Amino acid sequence: MKPRVLTVAGSDSGGGAGIQADLKTMLALGVHGMSVVTAVTAQNSLGVQGAWELPAEAVRAQYRSVVDDIGVQAVKTGMLASAELVETVAGLIGGTDVPTVVDPVGISKHGDSLLADSALDAVRTKLLPVATVATPNLDEVAQLTGVRVDSEGQLREAAAAVLSYGPRWVLIKGGHLPGDAVDLLTDGSEEHWLRAPRHDNRHTHGTGCTLASAIASQLAMGRSVPEAVTEAKAYVTGAIAAGFALGKGIGPVDHGWALRREAF
Numbered sequence: 001m002k003p004r005v006l007t008v009a010g011s012d013s014g015g016g017a018g019i020q021a022d023l024k025t026m027l028a029l030g031v032h033g034m035s036v037v038t039a040v041t042a043q044n045s046l047g048v049q050g051a052w053e054l055p056a057e058a059v060r061a062q063y064r065s066v067v068d069d070i071g072v073q074a075v076k077t078g079m080l081a082s083a084e085l086v087e088t089v090a091g092l093i094g095g096t097d098v099p100t101v102v103d104p105v106g107i108s109k110h111g112d113s114l115l116a117d118s119a120l121d122a123v124r125t126k127l128l129p130v131a132t133v134a135t136p137n138l139d140e141v142a143q144l145t146g147v148r149v150d151s152e153g154q155l156r157e158a159a160a161a162v163l164s165y166g167p168r169w170v171l172i173k174g175g176h177l178p179g180d181a182v183d184l185l186t187d188g189s190e191e192h193w194l195r196a197p198r199h200d201n202r203h204t205h206g207t208g209c210t211l212a213s214a215i216a217s218q219l220a221m222g223r224s225v226p227e228a229v230t231e232a233k234a235y236v237t238g239a240i241a242a243g244f245a246l247g248k249g250i251g252p253v254d255h256g257w258a259l260r261r262e263a264f
């Protein structure tokens with residue numbers, strides 16, 4: 001049976017990030033994608049114009065519908081908006097015995113907040129402990145741990161700070177540093193440095209969502225965490241290289257690049 005992957009995240013009306021990015025990534029990687037919508041954003045290439053979270057009951061009901069009947073081999077979380085939703089989702093994941101990728105989405109590329117400040121503590125104490133892999137970017141590392149990274153040498157310190165909250169693995173994304181796009185994956189004993197050339201392309205909307213969904217898809221196919229992250233990094237790098245202009249601002253990465261490559 002086709003591996004099934006569930007994203008628990010917010011909707012991006014512009015189609016570049018959030019649930020839309022997750023489902024496109026899952027399609028491109030050959031798994032069956034499913035979604036639990038946590039919030040709806042009015043969003044485009046210029047930023048987030050509005051956001052509305054769903055009631056916790058609606059999130060719980062979507063999750064149960066999917067997991068109890070269809071079943072999942074991996075879960076990915078993205079925008080969770082509020083402390084109540086973070087706690088609800090952490091509880092649901094804690095009761096589901098499959099690998100889970102937690103992308104602790106805090107602020108959009110345009111600087112719009114996608115998570116209430118009052119939810120940070122629940123992310124630290126409830127959500128990170130149930131993650132198989134947590135994938136914070138450098139702003140999220142600073143928000144969650146207070147550790148500020150402005151060089152590759154500090155990625156280790158950032159990783160240790162996030163691991164102290166209990167995820168099995170952490171992938172610190174160094175995408176916002178100058179130079180090569182370097183990420184550090186570690187479980188506190190093994191270290192894997194993932195390095196890709198930086199693509200000089202401003203159309204990077206959705207990079208984090210795409211990477212986390214690709215990791216979840218690879219885990220659902222049975223890969224180990226280091227294998228899954230290595231494959232996912234190659235996929236997101238190709239998607240960034242093929243990112244394209246839409247609207248007047250930052251365009252999306254191209255989720256379909258790998259499908260086209262295989263087709264010809």
Ligand SMILES: Nc1ncnc2c1ncn2[C@@H]1O[C@H](COP(=O)(O)OP(=O)(O)O)[C@@H](O)[C@H]1O
Pocket residue numbers: 136137138173174175176181182183196197198199200201204206207208209211233236237240
């Ligand atoms: N310009 C770029 N060229 C190549 N890789 C990039 C670029 N920008 C980000 N990345 C990579 O994309 C992935 C997502 O990282 P990042 O953009 O930091 O996440 P987020 O979307 O959460 O801010 C990481 O693997 C990062 O190294």
Ligand SMILES: Cc1ncc(COP(=O)(O)O)c(N)n1
Pocket residue numbers: 009010011012017018019041043078079105107108109114204205206207208209210
């Ligand atoms: C609904 C939603 N979820 C997540 C992001 C983060 O996007 P990115 O991957 O660009 O950091 C976003 N802009 N909108």
